[in-house]
Amino acid sequence: MRQRKRGDTSRVPGLFSMNINGMREMFNSGDSVEETINSTFDKIERSKLNSFITLPKEVALEEARRLDKNGVKGMLGGIPIGIKDSISTKGIQTTCGSKILEGYIPPYDAHVIERLKAEGAIIIGKTNMDEFAMGTSTETSHFGPTRNPWDVKRVPGGSSGGSAAAVAGGEVPIALGSDTGGSVRCPASFCGVVGLKPTYGLVSRYGLIAYANSLEQIGPFALNVKDVALLLDVISGYDSKDSTSVNEKCEYLKELREDVSDVKIGVPKEFFGEGIDEDVEKAVWKSIKTLEDMGASYTEISLQHTKYSLAAYYIIAMSEASSNLARFDGLRYGLRLGKDKDWHTTFSEIKAQGFGEEVKRRILLGTYALSAGYYGRYYLKALKVRTLIKRDFESALKDTNVLITPTMPFPAFKIGEKIGNPLALYLADVNTVPINLAGVPSISVPCGFSGKLPIGMQIIGRHFDEATILRTAYAFEQSSGCDT
Amino acid sequence: MITKKKVEHISWLARIKLTEEEKEKFTKQLNSILDYFETLDEVEDDVPPTHHVLGITNVFRDDMVKKSISQEDALSNAPKKERGYFKGPRIV
Secondary structure, X not given: OXXXXXXXXXXXXXXXXXXXXXXXXXXXXXXXXHHHHHHHHHHHHHOOOOOEEEOOHXXXXXXXXXXXXXXXXXXXXXXXXXXXXXXXXXXXXXXXXXXXXXXXXXXXXXXXXXXXXXXXXXXXXXXXXXXXXXOOOOOOOOOOXXXXXXXXXXXXXXXXXXXXXXXXXXXXXXXXXXXXXXXOHHHHHHHOOEEEEOOOOOEOOOOEOOOOOOOOEEEEEEOOHHHHHHHHHHHEOOOOOOOOOOOOOOOOOOOOOOOOOOOEEEEEHHHHOOOOOHHHHHHHHHHHHHHHHOOOEEEEEOOOOHHHHHHHXXXXXXHHHHHHHHHOOOOOOOOOOOOOOXXXXXXXXXXXXXXXXXXXXXXXXXXXXXXXXXXXXXXHHHHHHHHHHHHHHHHHHHHOOEEEEEOOOOOOOEOXXXXXXXXXXXXXXXXXHHHHHHOOOEEEEEEEEEOOEEEEEEEEEOOOOHXXXXXXXXXXXXXXXXXX | OOOHHHHHHHHHHOOOOOXXXXXXXXXXXXXXXXXHHHHHHHOXXXXXXXXXXXXXOOOOOOOOOOOOOOHHHXXXXXXXXXXXXXXXXXXX
C-alpha cells in the first residue's frame, strides 16, 4: 500500500485512493479482478458522497469474471471507471441527471464506451451530474447533490461532479465527464483531481446526449496526469459517426516527460480579475514560478475580449440547448404522462413535469435568443463575439505555447449557498467558458490549498496540442509532489 | 425588458407549460440575465460569425445502405407503441 507522499494534494485525508498503476500491481501480484470490482462496489455502497446514479453490479462482475478467466488484456484491462450519466451506455440506465430520462436504457454504446470496452475497462456505474449538464455544482440533479470528499458540506463542482468526487473519494481511479463551459475542469479544481477538456473534435461526441453541441467535449478525470494521458489515448480519435470529429490524435502518454525548457507561458491578466480569491491567485502564481524554476518562461498578456465571453457562451449554449432538448417529448423515450391530450398540451405537460428549474430557464432563454426579431441581437451577435475570442487565443498562442490561469475564481462553496441566484452561479464560469468558445484544449491540475480545500490551475494549449499541456502539467506535478 | 406575456409566448414556443408562480419567477430572472447579456451590444458587429470552431463544412459519406439500429431496439424505450410504430397524441 502506497504511503502518502509529502505534498500530496489529490488525496483526501482518511480516504484511500488508488491510481491505474496501483491497480495493475494488485492484479500482477495475484489479486483477482472480481475481488477488486467487488470491493469497489462495497466502497461505493458505504460512501456518503452520492457520486453514482446507477450501479450495474451484475454486468460489471460478470465482465470481471470473464477477464479473470481469459486474462487481463488491453490498455485499461480490469480497471474500474465511472461514466458521466449523459454518456450512452448500452443496457445501462442513462438519465442525464433528469427525471425526464429516468428509466431510459440506451440501445447502443457511445463511441468512447466502445473504445473503453475494447481496452478492457470495466464500467462501474453512471455518475451524478447537474441535470442535462446545466450547472456548476451538481446541485440541479434530480437525484440529489453529490458531496465534495474534501468537505461533505460543500459542492464537488459541476456539471461532472459525480465523476470528480468518485475519483477524489477513492471510489474509482478514473472517470469520464463532459465539458461544455467548464464541466470537467471545475469539478477537477474543486475536488483536487486532474481533469482535461480536449480540443473540440478530438473525442467523438457520438452517444453524448447533447446540451450544446458546438461547445462540448467528453474529457477524462484521474488522480494524476499520467492516467489522464492514458485515458485520452484510449478515448480520442476520429469517428465517422460524429461529423464534427477529426483525425488529429497523437500518443499522449508517450509524450510525457519532465521537460519544460521549450514552454513559453502566457498569463492573461483578465483571468485574474476582481472576483478571484486571494489564496487562489497566490497558489497559481507560485505554480507559474515553479515552472519558471524548471526552465519555462512566462509573459503577462491580454485577451481583450474575455469580458464578453460569459454572455456569448450562455447565449450560444442556451440557444443550442433549446434545440437539443426539444426531442424530449415522450414519443421515442422518456417521461410520458397517463392519458394523452392534444399534441401541444401533451408535450408541454411532459416537459413541465420532467425538466427541473435550471433546464427550463435555459430553454426559455435559448428559445427567446433564437426567436424572430431577437436572433440577430443575441445568437448571431454571440457567434461574432465567438470569432473575436477565438482570434484572441490564436494570436496569444503564436508567441506562447501554453496559457496559465486559475481554473475557478474560488474553492468549493457550500451546498445551497449559490443555487438560489442563477446569475451568480453563471459568473463562476468566468475562467472556463472562453476555452470552450475558442475550442482549445485545457487541463486543470491541483496546485495548492485554501485552508483544507483544493485549488486548481488551468493550463490551456493550442488546438490539438494536448501533448504540450499534458507535458507541462506532468512536469509541474512531479516537481511539486502534487500527484497520487 | 421582457414582460410576463412575452414569457408566456416563449413557453408556448418551447412547449413547456409554466405555472403562474413560474411565470412570475422566470420573468424576473430572465430580465436580470438579459440585462447582463446587453454587454454584447458594445462589441463591433463587423466580424464573421463562428458557426463551427474548426471550420469543417459538408461532411458527407457515400450514399450506400449500411446496417442500422433494429426496429426492436428503436422501439425499446417507447412509452406507447402500436404495431411497430411510435404512438403519439392526436394532431387533429
